[in-house]
Amino acid sequence: MTPTTPTHAAVRPRILVARAVFPDVLERLRAVFDVEANQEDQILAPAELAHRLADKQGVLTTASERIDAALLAACPQLRIVANMAVGFNNFDVDAMGAAGVQGTNTPDVLxxxxxxxxxxxxxxxxxxxxxxxxxxxxGQWKQWRxxxxxxxxxxxxxxxxxxxxxxxxxxxxxxxxxxxxxxxxxxxxxxxxxxxxxxxxxxxxxxxxxxxxxxxxxxxxxxxxxxxxxxxxxxxxxxxxxxxxxxxxxxxxxxxxxxxxxxxxxxxxxxxxxxxxxxxxxxxxxxxxxxxxTPHIASATVPTRRAMATLAADNLIAFFDGRGPLTPVNTPAPRKYD
Known part of the structure; x- marks a missing residue:
């Protein structure tokens, strides 16, 4: 009997969390998805990122992870990239759109x-x-001037x-x-x-x-x-x-x-x-x-960084629930096999 592709209801989507996030946000994702987390929090080299994403349908990224045509070609199952940042210059938006990959960001909360x-x-x-x-x-201060x-x-x-x-x-x-x-x-x-x-x-x-x-x-x-x-x-x-x-x-x-x-x-x-x-x-x-x-810390308060991580997680959950992303940055081309 020829196996059929499982529906989204039959299997949990597989996602990568590319950098460390708040533990409670990670646990929330684990309640919904099969999650691989980069617990060492090292920026993944392009080849390593592509390797880890080869069997994933989604990924939570920061501005450190480049999503370009080469990576997308190596990751045909990828459907959504949720950036934990308001900026998304790490996205090749055209390549993502052509590949049918949704991108999201985290505006307003920061x-x-x-x-x-x-x-x-x-x-x-x-x-x-x-x-x-x-x-x-x-120790150079000796007097007022x-x-x-x-x-x-x-x-x-x-x-x-x-x-x-x-x-x-x-x-x-x-x-x-x-x-x-x-x-x-x-x-x-x-x-x-x-x-x-x-x-x-x-x-x-x-x-x-x-x-x-x-x-x-x-x-x-x-x-x-x-x-x-x-x-x-x-x-x-x-x-x-x-x-x-x-x-x-x-x-x-x-x-x-x-x-x-x-x-x-x-x-x-x-x-x-x-x-x-x-x-x-x-x-x-x-x-x-x-x-x-300063080391790229403009949004670095605990409540704001938590809100950013939460919104990125919300985008992943809403997308796979079929509700659509909350804060999309592109309109991807339809995927023939979805």
Whole structure:
């Protein structure tokens, strides 16, 4: 007798959890799926990821796992990739769509936490907090001096935000309403008038923003079009007293060009939570004192990271329940054998 393909009701879908998550979230998934978990929490090399996914129908990923055409070709059973991140530049969305693979992300649940961090990184950068702390810890503080670690003003200054989605809007509200900052922004499309009013933000061209802002904060998504959106030419437009903060994605800033601008004091300081090729950090940045460096932690509070993991799990469960994903990022082509 020829065996038939089991229905979804007859067998539990097999999924991979590619990185460590909260134990209770993992147990919730195990109640529904046959789960293989990467308990060592090492970033899986592409070949190892493909090997582990070869017999899986779903996977919970972070931004560290690249889902591209080569991996999809090696994993014909894969039906859904649930990213535990709002960004999904680790997805080849076109290849996933062509292969009939659903992608999801975790928007909204991290908006306010990430906006908090963006403003915290702006403050730390402008007021030279890490530079001053290192000075103190090294035992170099002997006396007060009028210009000791004198930084840039924040309240009443001009903040330029590039990328005015939910997180950018959250930062704008904090800046305008809490610190009386003059907020300008640049985006692919202009906000509706009511949103501009709520943020007290004014739309300007990118060049005007770079030339006039005291602080430039990046919150735009990474795409091929935004690769090195801030490079040597853009940095040359900024004031020598200005700061640059990136909480978006590595690759939006040309880190090598930024290191040169910081070293030559063509801009005053930078704050970076994301990097090209992370977790590797450009060595020239590590050698500089006028840059605040953090390891991609903008969403790192326990409640927010838990909400992200829960939403990724919810997407997997809803998809295999037949309800459809809660937060899809693509519309995959129909699969002939589903």
């Amino acid at each position: 908006t306010e936490t990430t906006a908090d961090f963006g403003f915290a990184l702006l403050m730390a950068t402008a007021r030279r907090l890490t530079e001053a702390e290192h000075y103190l810890r090294a 009028y210009d000791q670690f004198a930084g840039a003003e924040v309240h009443g200054s001009r903040l330029g935000i590039i990328g005015m989605g939910r997180i950018g809007q959250g930062i704008a509200r904090r800046a305008a309403h809490g610190f009386g900052m003059d907020v300008v922004y640049h985006n692919r499309s202009r906000l509706a008038p009511d949103l501009e009013a709520a943020c007290k933000a004014r739309y300007v061209g990118k060049e005007e923003l770079l030339r006039t802002a005291d602080h430039v904060l990046l919150v735009l998504p990474y795409t091929p079009a935004s690769h090195h959106a801030i490079g040597a030419a853009e940095l040359a437009l900024m004031k020598p007293t200005a700061t640059l903060v990136n909480i978006a994605r590595g690759g939006i800033v040309d880190d090598a060009a930024l290191a040169v601008a910081l070293r030559e004091q063509r801009i005053a300081a930078a704050g970076l939570d994301v990097f090209e090729g992370e977790p590797r950090v450009h060595p020239d940045l590590l050698a500089l004192s006028n840059v605040v460096l």
